[in-house]
Amino acid sequence: MKNNQTIIFKNKPKIISSYSIAGPKESYSVFAPFFDLVLKNDLWDCDSYEMAERKMLEHVIFNAIERAKRNPSDIDALLCGDLLNQIISSSFAARKFDVTYIGLFGACSTMAESLAVGACLVDGGYFQTVACATASHFSSVERQFRMPLELGTQRPPTAQWTVTGGGCSIVGKDGDGPKITTATFGKVVDYDITDANNMGAAMAPSAMTTLIQHFKNTKTKPEDYDLIVTGDLGKLGAEILIDLMEHKGYKLGQNYMDCGHCIYTNKQHTFMGGSGCGCSALMLNSYIIKKMKQKIYNKILFVATGALLSTTSSFQGESIPCIAHAIVLEN
Amino acid sequence: MKNNQTIIFKNKPKIISSYSIAGPKESYSVFAPFFDLVLKNDLWDCDSYEMAERKMLEHVIFNAIERAKRNPSDIDALLCGDLLNQIISSSFAARKFDVTYIGLFGACSTMAESLAVGACLVDGGYFQTVACATASHFSSVERQFRMPLELGTQRPPTAQWTVTGGGCSIVGKDGDGPKITTATFGKVVDYDITDANNMGAAMAPSAMTTLIQHFKNTKTKPEDYDLIVTGDLGKLGAEILIDLMEHKGYKLGQNYMDCGHCIYTNKQHTFMGGSGCGCSALMLNSYIIKKMKQKIYNKILFVATGALLSTTSSFQGESIPCIAHAIVLEN
Numbered sequence: 236m237k238n239n240q241t242i243i244f245k246n247k248p249k250i251i252s253s254y255s256i257a258g259p260k261e262s263y264s265v266f267a268p269f270f271d272l273v274l275k276n277d278l279w280d281c282d283s284y285e286m287a288e289r290k291m292l293e294h295v296i297f298n299a300i301e302r303a304k305r306n307p308s309d310i311d312a313l314l315c316g317d318l319l320n321q322i323i324s325s326s327f328a329a330r331k332f333d334v335t336y337i338g339l340f341g342a343c344s345t346m347a348e349s350l351a352v353g354a355c356l357v358d359g360g361y362f363q364t365v366a367c368a369t370a371s372h373f374s375s376v377e378r379q380f381r382m383p384l385e386l387g388t389q390r391p392p393t394a395q396w397t398v399t400g401g402g403c404s405i406v407g408k409d410g411d412g413p414k415i416t417t418a419t420f421g422k423v424v425d426y427d428i429t430d431a432n433n434m435g436a437a438m439a440p441s442a443m444t445t446l447i448q449h450f451k452n453t454k455t456k457p458e459d460y461d462l463i464v465t466g467d468l469g470k471l472g473a474e475i476l477i478d479l480m481e482h483k484g485y486k487l488g489q490n491y492m493d494c495g496h497c498i499y500t501n502k503q504h505t506f507m508g509g510s511g512c513g514c515s516a517l518m519l520n521s522y523i524i525k526k527m528k529q530k531i532y533n534k535i536l537f538v539a540t541g542a543l544l545s546t547t548s549s550f551q552g553e554s555i556p557c558i559a560h561a562i563v564l565e566n
Numbered sequence: 567m568k569n570n571q572t573i574i575f576k577n578k579p580k581i582i583s584s585y586s587i588a589g590p591k592e593s594y595s596v597f598a599p600f601f602d603l604v605l606k607n608d609l610w611d612c613d614s615y616e617m618a619e620r621k622m623l624e625h626v627i628f629n630a631i632e633r634a635k636r637n638p639s640d641i642d643a644l645l646c647g648d649l650l651n652q653i654i655s656s657s658f659a660a661r662k663f664d665v666t667y668i669g670l671f672g673a674c675s676t677m678a679e680s681l682a683v684g685a686c687l688v689d690g691g692y693f694q695t696v697a698c699a700t701a702s703h704f705s706s707v708e709r710q711f712r713m714p715l716e717l718g719t720q721r722p723p724t725a726q727w728t729v730t731g732g733g734c735s736i737v738g739k740d741g742d743g744p745k746i747t748t749a750t751f752g753k754v755v756d757y758d759i760t761d762a763n764n765m766g767a768a769m770a771p772s773a774m775t776t777l778i779q780h781f782k783n784t785k786t787k788p789e790d791y792d793l794i795v796t797g798d799l800g801k802l803g804a805e806i807l808i809d810l811m812e813h814k815g816y817k818l819g820q821n822y823m824d825c826g827h828c829i830y831t832n833k834q835h836t837f838m839g840g841s842g843c844g845c846s847a848l849m850l851n852s853y854i855i856k857k858m859k860q861k862i863y864n865k866i867l868f869v870a871t872g873a874l875l876s877t878t879s880s881f882q883g884e885s886i887p888c889i890a891h892a893i894v895l896e897n
Contacts, residue, residue, distance in 0.1 A: 239642045311570045320651040326874035330887045335751040340669040359690030420666040543657035556661045
């Protein structure tokens with residue numbers, strides 16, 4: 236097939252376990268009862284926020300492996316990425332585990348990217364069991380991408396709040412859990428948005444492109460899914476996506492939700508909602524997977540979007556290239 | 567298999583074309599006659615070194631695709647990574663091509679990581695043709711990881727010189743070229759080296775770990791390969807690797823070379839030699855592949871190492887975790 240983006244898995248790798256972690260601000264989320272661990276202090280006894288982010292990532296990986304009744308030595312590969320420069324949270328977390336490591340970067344699309352690549356490696360028989368994980372931390376990301384927190388810089392109304400949280404899914408050939416039946420990898424899409432405080436507007440077109448490609452390739456419609464969930468478009472980005480899709484003849488209805496839009500409450504003053512690779516990782520590995528296990532949802536389309544900018548590219552006047560990767564989970 | 571690191575490919579994906587680019591300093595290399603394009607000016611008519619790095623990456627991808635007698639629309643996926651924060655060279659290069667993009671980060675191991683993952687995706691039938699690429703630029707890397715060039719900071723004797731260069735391999739199911747027969751993915755190894763100006767010492771143990779695992783899993787010995795080539799250990803790192811391997815009962819002989827060690831001449835004052843993800847990408851996609859096509863080499867083991875640090879991790883007193891991924895190419 237020419238320019239193939241969608242993969243239908245023959246052997247249907249399963250998410251045999253998952254584990255999630257959230258920060259103190261996220262403990263006020265309506266989804267908090269589904270989170271596996273909620274931190275009371277976002278430094279978590281570490282010397283820096285970067286070290287806390289890494290500890291979160293180590294914690295979700297370790298506990299997801301344990302919940303799958305495996306030892307770290309049973310895991311064939313760890314597929315992991317994060318937002319920090321040179322994905323140090325992932326690489327330093329991988330150091331803790333005596334396991335093959337495949338470092339990925341897809342910004343906030345990392346959870347979907349790692350699951351899509353991981354599912355290929357398991358489906359193809361190259362690995363039996365892989366761990367797919369990511370995490371983000373408000374304070375480490377804020378000081379790297381924007382301003383030191385101590386400055387108390389004002390946030391524009393289109394801003395989102397980086398989620399302190401993370402999640403890990405163990406994908407295996409054997410075991411029970413939601414099956415990964417399809418993956419649609421994304422292309423880089425750039426609609427010339429240059430405002431790094433308006434990620435929703437930058438990322439929405441990439442979600443649209445991947446969704447439409449996915450619907451076409453799989454001959455499905457939005458109504459065929461119990462839930463279509465995007466990663467961290469936020470309130471504005473989700474509204475833009477709904478508009479863009481309607482323009483292309485696809486109606487995203489009651490079965491559509493965005494993790495960033497709904498993770499915080501209105502009272503939390505996060506403006507457009509949550510963002511960061513931890514946002515969708517947290518929601519997928521808590522609420523979504525748990526609701527699938529309860530058969531509330533039986534077929535979901537998970538589309539995580541990523542803004543592939545850096546501070547250097549923004550300083551040099553570049554627009555924000557974005558990507559979205561999608562996977563389908565079925566009971 | 568428990569904790570599987572080595573994959574033997576059933577369908578033997580082939581490197582159906584490759585293309586390399588080098589900077590002005592690299593034009594004095596004894597290997598320069600093998601490079602496809604040598605730049606006279608390392609800004610290459612761009613406004614910044616970051617933009618020049620990206621242009622190099624776009625150029626190698628475009629020309630490798632053309633050399634494979636394909637159009638960009640025939641490429642199913644681009645697997646790409648680089649050293650800049652948030653791998654912007656790769657993501658912005660991917661924007662130029664209307665193609666599925668899988669962002670990777672393995673620091674200087676990226677060429678081997680992208681080929682290993684790409685070979686899995688082609689071997690498993692998920693994609694027919696993928697492009698695997700990386701590039702680095704001395705001036706963009708130096709100012710990001712070390713000091714602004716304008717400062718003229720002195721370099722310690724263990725330092726290496728980031729190669730301005732890059733390469734792209736097109737991996738396909740159909741076509742002619744060296745076959746990728748085996749891949750051994752690496753684990754993160756950390757021998758507690760904290761000196762970011764001594765990458766060779768930090769990375770050598772990861773090369774050893776992957777090499778030994780590879781030899782054990784494939785029941786081969788160093789003598790079974792026409793060439794064993796490491797990425798950018800440099801003079802000191804290569805000597806450390808030879809020592810470490812000898813200690814473990816493996817003798818790396820005349821068939822061993824390190825790209826970083828041999829890319830520059832002694833007169834170029836690069837101290838320990840070349841480094842950067844462009845170093846091994848340039849050498850693989852020029853000299854090595856061309857010598858394989860001439861049947862001078864028929865079986866090579868390519869091991870690229872990466873130092874997974876960031877400036878933040880170094881400032882916070884962390885040691886340098888490293889990784890090495892290996893692939894075997896056979897005629």
